[in-house]
Amino acid sequence: MKKIQRIEKIKINSIKNSKRLDAFLAMSLPDLSRNKIKKLILEGNVSNNKEKITDPNHNINEGEIYEIIIPEPEISNIKPQIKNLDIFFEDDDLIVINKPAGLVVHPAPGNYEGTLVNALLAHCGNSLSGIGGVIRPGIVHRLDKDTSGLLVIAKNDFAHIELSRQFKKKIIKRIYFGITWGILNSQSGEIKNYIGRNPNNRKKMAIVNSSKGKLAITKYTVLKNYGSLASELHFKLSTGRTHQIRVHFSSNKNPLIGDKTYGNSQKLQKIINQEILEKKIINRQALHAVKLCFEHPRSKEKMEFESNLPNDINNLRDFLSKKIAI
Numbered sequence: 351m352k353k354i355q356r357i358e359k360i361k362i363n364s365i366k367n368s369k370r371l372d373a374f375l376a377m378s379l380p381d382l383s384r385n386k387i388k389k390l391i392l393e394g395n396v397s398n399n400k401e402k403i404t405d406p407n408h409n410i411n412e413g414e415i416y417e418i419i420i421p422e423p424e425i426s427n428i429k430p431q432i433k434n435l436d437i438f439f440e441d442d443d444l445i446v447i448n449k450p451a452g453l454v455v456h457p458a459p460g461n462y463e464g465t466l467v468n469a470l471l472a473h474c475g476n477s478l479s480g481i482g483g484v485i486r487p488g489i490v491h492r493l494d495k496d497t498s499g500l501l502v503i504a505k506n507d508f509a510h511i512e513l514s515r516q517f518k519k520k521i522i523k524r525i526y527f528g529i530t531w532g533i534l535n536s537q538s539g540e541i542k543n544y545i546g547r548n549p550n551n552r553k554k555m556a557i558v559n560s561s562k563g564k565l566a567i568t569k570y571t572v573l574k575n576y577g578s579l580a581s582e583l584h585f586k587l588s589t590g591r592t593h594q595i596r597v598h599f600s601s602n603k604n605p606l607i608g609d610k611t612y613g614n615s616q617k618l619q620k621i622i623n624q625e626i627l628e629k630k631i632i633n634r635q636a637l638h639a640v641k642l643c644f645e646h647p648r649s650k651e652k653m654e655f656e657s658n659l660p661n662d663i664n665n666l667r668d669f670l671s672k673k674i675a676i
Contacts, residue, residue: 358418372406380518381511395419430472443509451498456486479510499639512647525641526585530604538571541598545591555593566591577674609635632662
């Protein structure tokens with residue numbers, strides 16, 4: 351029998367959206383993913399009036415009180431691996447790092463070693479929050495493998511719960527710097543639609559209808575144009591869907607330069623991108639998490655971090671400047 355980490359009791363005062371039990375609990379427990387909630391329900395860890403509810407689709411009603419037993423996380427068998435980390439800040443509750451491109455955040459099929467989590471386990475020992483589960487200890491949010499920039503990691507469960515709450519409440523602010531092909535129709539704007547799995551390629555995401563995806567909102571500001579060839583932008587995420595910026599701007603006919611999955615559909619883009627690769631200017635999507643703001647989970651102090659652009663993105667900027675000067 352698993353040890354109990356904590357027990358939550360939640361009363362349903364009002365129902366605003368879905369009447370599904372898993373959806374309601376996911377909104378009420380921001381530190382737990384919907385998949386984790388679903389697993390807890392299926393394993394009999396959720397009850398109403400001492401009656402176990404094992405159907406995630408169970409309809410809830412106002413006035414009901416649900417008890418959720420959250421077991422201790424399983425012991426991780428992930429190997430700690432020493433790796434130099436670019437640490438911007440660290441205390442007993444959290445660590446802010448500047449992730450390089452090419453580093454996978456957490457283990458997954460094909461990447462069980464050499465990930466950020468392996469390095470964090472070596473650096474932090476067993477102090478990382480277990481809420482993320484055996485594969486994602488301490489991980490509150492992620493960056494794609496080939497996206498660089500700032501990440502905050504929880505070192506204990508208190509910090510994990512509070513930081514997750516801030517993400518749900520949109521208190522945490524994230525700004526990304528990116529370089530896209532072409533020019534945009536306006537200097538600033540918002541892309542709002544639904545993102546889900548690409549029905550033709552499960553490894554990719556795509557714009558889908560609302561019944562098959564999750565709401566995704568990206569705000570953008572154009573910083574600079576390289577003639578009609580490319581644009582520098584800042585992106586602000588109101589949601590955090592997988593590949594969100596990459597999918598949004600690819601669907602807008604302005605894919606990120608260097609994006610091997612969603613970019614380079616036009617003939618000119620392919621020609622110039624081949625030149626970029628041959629000259630070894632950049633070998634990944636030109637996207638960097640440049641700014642991260644949040645409240646410290648314990649002190650409530652406003653924390654603000656900004657990361658310089660990495661060399662490969664600056665090399666790309668120089669290349670584009672020379673290209674339009676020809």
